[in-house]
Amino acid sequence: MFEMDLGDWEGRTQTEIRQMERKRFEQFWRNPEGYRPVTGEGFLDVEKRAVSFLSRSTAEYEIESVLIVSHAIFLKVLLSKIR
Template sequence: MPKTTLYIVRHGQTEWNVEKRMQGHKDSPLTELGEWQARWLSEALAPIKFDEIYSSSSGRAVKTAEIISGKPKDQIKVTDQLKEMHLGVWEGEIQATIRENDQKRFSSFWNDPEQFEANGGESFIDVQKRVLPELQRIIANHTGKNILIVTHTVIIKILMAYFEERPLSKLWDPPYIHPACLCKVELEEGKHRICLHGDISHYKHEAVGLY
């Protein structure tokens, strides 16, 4: 069986990331730094020919996928199945406000994800049921290909936990999923190998004026 390689990327920094707002299914544009983060990754991945490009349907992910791949949206497979976790009434709210007004649920989100119950949104188990079948479909349909997947923090945590066989209770263990970070997973002969997890070696820290 030929080797399949997944390049799983979080979108670049957004305006709401800077404001520390929960985004979920809502959206905000990439910042200037967010676009640079995607460009830096595009440069690092320039030698790779992507056979398939998938993106969450959220604008911040699609824009990141366009920058990384150099392809227009109509050449990217855009899917709702890769959207961020639906956070219900939290979406658009500042994290500090949520922590103050919904302490028990906020603590559960970060410290006890197995038991988290969203107010009008998804649980982490709901996200697993949505995302993991999509992952399996992508792998099955593109065996032996280089596949770029641009998505979101919780989705990446769920995907990488699947490959690591990490329990949901440890979902938030390191590494941190930075904007435009890269995870690389190779699949061959029924086995998989995690080559990169949350990698940001493509960041150009000399661009101090953008931070």
């Protein structure tokens, strides 16, 4: 739940992905909001899940601190929503 589904890219190195889909690979890194995967999910999909998680968590737990452990993309999206 807390990481991006990279679809066909899962388990491959960046070199392999770049060779397979150079244009999409460049877009992923240089224009993430415009990245559209063939399989898996895009950044907007991750954003929807992150916002939903954040809404549910703040509604369910009435405490001051919450520890969230995840991967970089999911955490960056969460941080962008709480700033």
